[in-house]
Amino acid sequence: MKWEEPVNARLENFRCNFRWSNATTLLIGWVDTIRICVIRKRNSIEVASRDLPGFIVDPISTFQTTFYISGLAPLTSNQLVVLGCPKEKDAERKSLRPVLCVMEYKLNSSEEICTDSLSLRGYQEYTVNDYSLGCIIEENRYFIVAPKDIVVASLYETDDRVKWLVDHRKFEEAMEVISTHGGSWSLLSVAKLYINHLLALNQFDDAAKLCLRVLGNKKSLWEEEVFKFFERHQLRSVSAYLPTSDDCKLDPHIYELVLYEYLKHDAKGFLNLIKEWPSNLYDCAAVINAIHDNFRKPNANELLEALAILYLHQRDYESALRMYLKLQNEDVFEMIRRYDLYDAIHKMIIPLIQLNRERAFKVLFEKNKISPEIVVQQLEQNQEYLYWYLDALDKVDKSGKYHWKLVNLYAKYEPEKLLPFLKRSNHYPMQEALDVCKRELFYPEMVYLLGQMGNTIEALNIIIEKIQDIEMAIEFCKEHNDSDLWNILIDESVKEPTIVLKLLSGIVDYVDPVAVVEKIKLGQNIPGLRDAVVKLLWDYRLQVKIRKSAQKMQWEFYYERHARVVKRQNRGRCIPSSERCLKCNRPLISMNEHIPPLNDVVAFLCGHVYHTNCVPGGPDNEHCELCNPSDFNKEEGFALLLE
Structure with a gap:
């Protein structure tokens, strides 16, 4: 069976380790590779065709380890116990502690279930071949043999494993074992130990x-742990x-x-909790007192907002409003509407205007909740x-109740609005308004008020002497169309050559320009007078032509209408x-041959018809009684006409 050569080492320097897992399965561990081999009997065809042994070795799984193998033994049908030495060395190039590993294998892969490092005497001087692993499979006992030690290893019971994990501060693993295998240890007891361990390490978030x-x-467990x-x-x-739920x-x-604690160390966090937590979790009054006792200016904004929220929880809306106003928080306007707090803001009007004038006025004008008084x-x-308020009020309330105040206020803060206001309002005392304008030297306003009061001559004098605006003076005289005013204006104008020219061009339709020319002194030098007079004559001629044309059109219209009539x-x-006769009301013409006609009939051009005898004054009368009634029969004639 061919074996892979190790990197940076020779194969013959490593001991090959064998172990039978059962009668047909052989475990082989050499260098850092493990093979699981099955011994099977050849079939009859293979035996007959060749001269081969009756049994054959088939590798069914091959995988590598992270360490060099010193020994191996079976644990279950697909798990091994492997003893080995780490490939790495320490800083002094000496060996690290040997490891005992439980591995689970599949076809050509493996997974380390658990790995323990062994503290054996003199391990720094030993190599992979100095260790060996023996076992008694029936008892699940394993023997780690070293030059100076023999260690017996056996399978942990669940409780033993949990205890070992707890003793070695492996609380997560211990909790996993309990969750999977149970045992006498409770998950809560290990969790409490784990919490204590984390607190001791200052790992508070974990x-x-x-x-x-x-x-x-x-609840009781939470309160116990929170106290820690x-x-x-x-x-x-x-x-x-x-x-924070009602369940717990x-x-x-x-x-x-x-x-x-947040209040003392983290004001922003304190505010966030006040916003997030339901108010029924704590005593709002106690927290409010604590804020007042620990109020610090650097955290004023957060603490004031927290106070506002707490006051809202207590339905103390007036105090909440004060807090929001101190914060300059514009949410105060929405809060006023939401909780109908119009009665609570009577003494907060100035701060509201300081916060946002436009939104404050909208609140003050809303639904007549707050009277202007x-x-x-x-x-x-x-x-x-x-x-600001009365100016805005004037746009929504046309009663003019406070216009007398607005005269002074416009004069003080926005004089350009005063004259339009005086013209559109009738709800202020004119004499008081005139006194204000005199005090402030508002001449156009004085002119308007004097004109309204009938003192037009004084008004014109102000225009001429103070405002010195000839166009305005001319318009003023045109508006009032008073000959005395025109005379005053002409008398003042002829003193100034430039004014004379403007006057000549502006009074054609109102005053005879000759009156102006006659008052010009002989020898007075008026530049442009000739051109002005020429223009005046042209304008006059044009007006004459227009009038004649208009008169001609009127006569033509009259004659045309007269001819038609x-x-x-x-x-x-x-x-x-x-x-019937309009006088006697009898038929004008009798159609009955047995009844003689009354008399002849007279018809006037106006269309009215009478019997001859019924015409007042006789048939020689040229006027219809209804169209030209005499004093003695006017009423009778009107009655007949109506009838």
């Missing part, structure tokens, strides 16, 4: 995860794994201890905020037999 894995919903973390000031490590709710004191009273101490009135008119 210990906390193990608690979650093995303690389940057993408390003793080491490591409740933060276990906090993420603590049960711990004593409130446990959760409070965790919160206190309350807001105005609160804002009296801050005139700028009062102005005359033509219509000159047409013959059919008088039916059913028509």
Whole structure:
């Protein structure tokens, strides 16, 4: 049977190890290779055709080990016990401790089930050939033979194996053995030892995860193990794994201890727990007191937010609002709506406006929850905020209740809005508004108010002397169309050559330009006057032409209409037999030959028809009584017309 040559070694330097597993299975271990061979009898054809032995060796599995083989023995039908020496050397080039390995094999592969290093005397000086392995298969006993020691090995019982694993701090393996094979050891007892071991190594996170894995919903066990973390000031490590459901709710004191530790060492973690944990796990009042006792400015934001949440849990909404306002957290506006806290913010209006003016006003104007009187009273101490509020209120409330305040506020904070406000509002005292404008020297506003109060001459003087805007003065005079105003304007304008020209171009439709020209002093030098006068004459001529054209059109329209009326009135008119006299109300024409006609009929151009005898004043009367009634018969004529 051919065997593979080892790397960096010679095959003959290694002992070949044999062991019978049973009557037909031979185990061979040489260097670092193991072969499982089966001895079978040749069939009759093979024996007859050749001169061969009656039995043959068939390898059924070949695999390698990570060490050199000193001996091997069977354990089960597909498991071996192998004794070997590591291929590696220590730093001084001496041998490492020999190993005893249990291996499970298949066709051409193997798996190490367990491996133990053996502490034998003088192992540093020994080689692979210095060890051997014997066995008593029936008793499952194995003998490791070394130059100075003989070690007897036997199979572990489950409890022995667990004990050995625990003694060697192999708790995970021990728990796996218990889970698979049972025994007198309980999984919980080993888990507790494992937790203690991890805590001793300061592996607190691993210990906390193990608690979650093995303690389940057993309240007493959790409280017992959590106390171990408390003793080491490591409740933060276990906090993420603590049960918080109703199925396993711990004593409130446990959760409070965790919160206190976070409060002292990790404010952000404290806030996260307040957000995550249900409020029924702990006493909110106790935690609030603890925050006040341990409040630190560097952590103010986290602690204030935690206080706000705790106050919400206690339904102390006013205190929660104060916390959010201190935080400058705009969630306060949504909270006001969600919990209908409009009554609680009466004394917090200024902080709300400071936080977000637009959102604060939306809350203040919402559903008439807060009366403007309350807001105005609160804002009296801050005139700028009062102005913002009343300006916004004016857009949604047209009653004008506070317009008298807005006059002063516009004058102080946004003067450009004052004049449009004065023009659109009728809810302010004009004299007080005028006093404000005089104090602030707001001339356009003064002009408007004086004009509304009827003091147009003073208003015009302000335009001329203070504003010095001739176009504005002309428009003001046009608006009021007062000859006295025009005279004042003309008298003032002729003093300034540049103003005269503007005046001449702006008053054509309102004042006779001759009145302006006549007031110009002889010899007064007015640049551009000739061109202005020429333009004025052209404008005047154009206006004359327009007026004549309009007059011509009116006359043409009149004549055309008149001709149509005359033509219509000159047409013959059919008088039916059913028509009656408008005076006596009898038939105009009698169709009965036995009844003589009353008299002749008179028809006026207006269309009214009478008996001749019924015409007031006789048949020579040229006017219809209904169309031109006399004083004595107006009422009668109207009655007939209506009838």
